[in-house]
Amino acid sequence: MFPETIETDRLSLERLTTDDVLDLYEHARAGAPHIDEITRHVNWDPHETPGETHEFVAAMEEGWDERTHATYVVRTREGEPLAGDLGGTTGLEFDWDRRRAGLGLWLRKPLWGRGYSGERAGALLALAFERLDLDLVYVTHDPENDASRRAIEKYVERFGGRREGTVRNALQYASGRVADEVRYSISGAEYRASVE
Structure with missing residues (x-):
């Protein structure tokens, strides 16, 4: 499927x-x-053991098989910083009943501020709307994360989406701390209009 x-x-x-x-x-x-x-500004803590990493990856593999998650390693290509190395992870989390998916990403610091977030967003939006025929993709960020805000606003605007607003107490960190999150969405119709 993916x-x-x-x-x-x-x-x-x-x-x-x-x-x-x-x-x-x-x-x-x-x-x-x-x-x-x-x-x-993400909802996971650094991994303490390889076993913890294995549990996460096994859960993502199960999600792939069950079609609830499509999780990818991000690697930069030749000529880019960290070329070929693991640069982070990204993916889509699906809610098939509502015909939508949530978009996620984390990157290693040498890849920040280079436009990679928008580039991979474009690829995953194409997957969501062109291949999987979803109606909506949403993305969120911690209100205090200005770098994510700037990156998300750029690609949301480019693909015709919009800022939905701040959802209070929506984000729960691994530590148990609860925080607000800012939410954006792009509809299939908005995406198609932006790429025509």
Whole structure:
């Protein structure tokens, strides 16, 4: 149902599998370079053991098989920073009854501010609307995460979407802390109008 690999001009999105566990652990573990900055505004904490990373990846593989998640490793292509290395993960979480999906991403710090978020968003929006015929894709961010806000606003505007607003107490961090989240959405009709 989902492509194993999605290529863009500068990125390769590859299905996350248990083959990626040790590589992912290296960059998502407690003490990894910039991990505190990376996890400051996401709902997961740095992984304490490879076993924790394995549990996450196994859950994502199960989600792939059950068609509830399509999770990919983000790799930059030749000529880009960290070329070929694991640069983060991205994907879609599906709500088939409502014909929608949530879009997620985290990237290693050397990839921040280079437009990769919008590039992979375009690829995953094409998957959602052109291949899977969904009606809506939404994305959220922590209100304090200005970098995510700027990146999301750019691609949401480019694809004709809109800011829905702030949903109070919607985000729960792994630590149990609850926070607001800002939500945006792009409809299938808005996406199609933007790419014609």
